[in-house]
Amino acid sequence: MRLILLVCVVLIAFASNSILNRMAVGPGHIDPITFANIRAVAGAMMLTVLVLARGQRLPLFRLKRIVGAGSLTLYLIGFSLAYVQIDAGIGALILFGAVQVTMFGGSLTEGERPPLRRWIGAALALAGLAWLGWPSGSAALPPIAVVAMALAGVAWGVYSLAGRTAQDPIATTGANFVWSLPPLAVITFLLLPPQIDPIPTSTVGIALAIVAGAITSGLGYALWYSVLPRLGGTVSALLQLLVPVIATIAGVALLGEVVTWRMVGAGVLTLGGVAYGLGAFQRRTGSSGS
DSSP: OHHHHHHHHHHHHHHHHHHHHHHHHTTTSSOHHHHHHHHHHHHHHHHHHHHHHTTOOOOOSSTHHHHHHHHHHHHHHHHHHHTTTSOHHHHHHHHHHHHHHHHHHHHHHTTOOOOHHHHHHHHHHHHHHHHHHSOOGGGOOOHHHHHHHHHHHHHHHHHHHHGGGOSSHHHHHHHHHHHHHHHHHHHHHHHOOOOSSOOOOOHHHHHHHHHIIIIIIIIHHHHHHHHGGGSOHHHHHHHHTTHHHHHHHHHHHHHOOOOOHHHHHHHHHHHHHHHHHHHHHHHHHHHHTO
16 A cells, blocks of 8 residues: 555656646746756755765765666756647656656566566557657647657656666665756757847746756655665556646646647547556456465
8 A cells, every 4th residue: 555655646746747847838937958957956956965864975976877867867858848849748648658668678678578468558558649649730749849758758768767776766866866967067058059039037937947856856756766666667667657647637727738639538548558557467466465
């Protein structure tokens, strides 16, 4: 029961990231690159303070930081850039669809052999995502935004796979955030040259970025690293596909985003696949505990 509650908290935090990013970047309260930078700084500061308060140090100088910090940086940039043009629910569907593919592939490479039921569930979920992203005239999704979010999903999948061996989730996540700051600064310099009319950074945008960084990202990602060792790679991938439902509902309720039949149909098909795919895992868990 405790594991289920922790996973629910993590999924809500992930969905909140989508909403906070959309609330800040969509209306123009802040540009996406600045949002990503503030988010990373806030996450790094929050986790560093927690680690130091325990009398410990961040594991900064380890080779694993290359994968952890690199994938986190790519995720933060792609995530923010994509939400300039797409809604929270749709963005989350694309993001976690790419996460699923990445984590399934990585888990298979490492020797995990998911049951047939999970393969069928994954196929159904991916069919829903393919339906969502298929061009349909004026309703087609912006290609650049889709690519940016898909790359963010691949990066997050790699980040999640790397987190299964984390010994200290808070310290490991903190170190990843700290090392993401230098490449983010370089990317900012390259993508945000001096402009005549730059997007102004408002107090609202900064506040949303800080909340996203310190709470839903920093603490949320540390909690995710703490539950990952107790989940298989393919199960973790399928579970994350529940995030789009939360993000879609919140996007409609809080942001006034429009619900389309395409979104509903794709969401139902995706979540149906998740439910079916997790059935084998639930039965195995129940039988092993009896």
